[in-house]
Amino acid sequence: MGRVVVLGAEEEPGYGVALALLRDGGFHVSTAVSDPGSPPAQKLESAGAQVLPFHLDSTTGLQGALSGAQKCFFATKTDFTKPDPLQSEISHGYLIADACKQHGIGHVVFEGGQHVQRRFGFPVRSMDAKACIGDYMAEIGLRKTQILIPFLFESFLTTFSPKPAGPNFYKIDIPMGETPMDSISLSDVGPVVTTILKNSQKWAGKSCLLSADRLTVTEYAEMLTNHLAPRVFQDSRISLKMFVESYKVEAGQDIGNMFEFWRKDTQRRNAAEMFELFSDTKKFSHWVSANRDSIVNALEK
Numbered sequence: 001m002g003r004v005v006v007l008g009a010e011e012e013p014g015y016g017v018a019l020a021l022l023r024d025g026g027f028h029v030s031t032a033v034s035d036p037g038s039p040p041a042q043k044l045e046s047a048g049a050q051v052l053p054f055h056l057d058s059t060t061g062l063q064g065a066l067s068g069a070q071k072c073f074f075a076t077k078t079d080f081t082k083p084d085p086l087q088s089e090i091s092h093g094y095l096i097a098d099a100c101k102q103h104g105i106g107h108v109v110f111e112g113g114q115h116v117q118r119r120f121g122f123p124v125r126s127m128d129a130k131a132c133i134g135d136y137m138a139e140i141g142l143r144k145t146q147i148l149i150p151f152l153f154e155s156f157l158t159t160f161s162p163k164p165a166g167p168n169f170y171k172i173d174i175p176m177g178e179t180p181m182d183s184i185s186l187s188d189v190g191p192v193v194t195t196i197l198k199n200s201q202k203w204a205g206k207s208c209l210l211s212a213d214r215l216t217v218t219e220y221a222e223m224l225t226n227h228l229a230p231r232v233f234q235d236s237r238i239s240l241k242m243f244v245e246s247y248k249v250e251a252g253q254d255i256g257n258m259f260e261f262w263r264k265d266t267q268r269r270n271a272a273e274m275f276e277l278f279s280d281t282k283k284f285s286h287w288v289s290a291n292r293d294s295i296v297n298a299l300e301k
Contacts, residue, residue, distance in 0.1 A: 003028040004197055005065050007054060007074040007096065010040040013111065013149065013189045017073050020190025022047045026198055032065035056092045059099070066103040071197050075111035076133060078126035080250035086125040093133030101140050107200040108137065109193050112146025112207065116261045124257045145196050148209045149189060150182035150262075150269065153287045157298040162224070162233055170224075170299065171236035174217050175243040175256065179263045181220075182211035184274070185287050191278040208277065211269035213284040220284065227288045228295065 006018040009031035021029045022044070032054030033041045045051045054061040066072065074096055082088040100108050113130025117123045130146075137144050156162070162170035174181070192210060196203040215223075221233035238246075244256040275281050288295065 001026065001028055002070040003030060003068060004071040004073065005030040005032060005052075005069040007032045007062075007065065007072065008077070009033050009044060009049070010035065010038050011077070012186060013075050013193075014073065015040055015044070016186060016190035017193045018044055018049055018190075019047065020194045021197070022049055024194050024198070026194075027071070030065065030069060032061065056095060059095065062096065062099045063103075066099055066105060069103065069105060071107045071109075071200070072100055072105050073109045073193055073197070076130060078129060078251070078254075080125075080254075086123075086129050089125070089129035090132050093129065094136055097133065097137045097140060097142060101142055106143060107197065107204055108142050108144045109196050110134070110137075110144065110146055112148055114148070114261075114265070114267075116257065120261060120264060122257045122260065124254050124261055126251075126254060127258065127261070143200075143204050145203045145205070146207050147189070147192065147196070148207065148269075150184060150209075150211055153183055153185045153282075153284060153291075156220075156224075157291075157294055161298045161301075162221075163236075164299075165234075165236075168231045170231060170233050172217055172221055172233060173236050173238045173243060173246070175238050175240045175259050176217050176263055177237075178216055178218075180214045180216050181259075181262055182209075182214050182269050183220075183284060184210050184212040185282045188212065188278055188281050191280070192274070195277045208273065209267070209269040210274050210277075211271050212274055212281045214269070214271070215284060223285050223288055224295070227285070227292060231299070 004027040006014050008014045009018040010033040018031045030050040031044045032052045034055050036051050041051050052065045054065050076089050076093045078089050112134045113127035115131045117128050162172050165171045217235040224233040
């Protein structure tokens with residue numbers, strides 16, 4: 001049984017990946033976290049993971065985490081509070097890649113991205129950074145698989161929770177127009193990564209563009225209406241300009257550009273591949289049915 005290390009395991013998607021690996025039982029699982037005393041870290045330790053201290057501002061923890069491991073999963077974060085979020089994330093990714101190379105990690109699975117700025121002329125720094133990191137890993141000869149994560153169902157519970165627009169009436173502010181949008185449940189990412197790590201011969205060198213469903217915003221709204229009656233949901237038909245103006249956070253323009261990229265991108269994701277990676281992948285309707293109470297609670301906040 002080999003050892004796999006999950007870097008940044010106290011946050012998603014690393015936390016879910018670590019739990020899925022522990023449930024599978026096919027690896028010794030080490031989890032590298034910034035705070036070993038945090039509740040997520042303690043839960044992972046209780047589930048059987050080795051918990052190691054790790055911070056990207058110190059190479060010492062990174063070296064210790066990777067020592068003796070055969071495989072690794074990581075997902076870099078875009079910190080929009082930094083003076084240059086793009087370069088900061090790229091630097092962290094390069095640091096991890098170099099350390100994996102130094103320790104002879106046999107297979108690295110990571111959250112990748114696409115070159116939005118290069119292809120369309122507008123930035124999505126969270127995607128552009130991950131694309132640069134993937135390019136660098138290829139340059140130094142790391143054996144890798146990248147997963148590209150689309151819109152998450154769980155975003156309807158948080159960032160994109162439908163907004164009240166009248167009694168039992170809600171609108172969804174997502175600027176996709178009539179273009180279908182790929183999506184998955186965050187809870188399915190861990191099992192997908194577990195399959196990839198257990199079958200390195202098949203999946204190394206590939207890009208896995210994950211998707212469980214591909215629906216228009218109107219179709220997402222209709223499914224919510226079907227499951228949450230008497231509540232009614234509707235696409236607000238918000239424009240990209242209005243979305244960016246109303247989204248008052250540092251990443252607002254980048255998030256708007258992400259949706260614009262998804263509208264323009266012609267590369268189709270392979271839902272069949274997703275179900276091959278995890279046969280119990282949830283479609284959106286199944287996720288809504290299973291999470292009805294959580295959705296209602298989010299609406300009533």
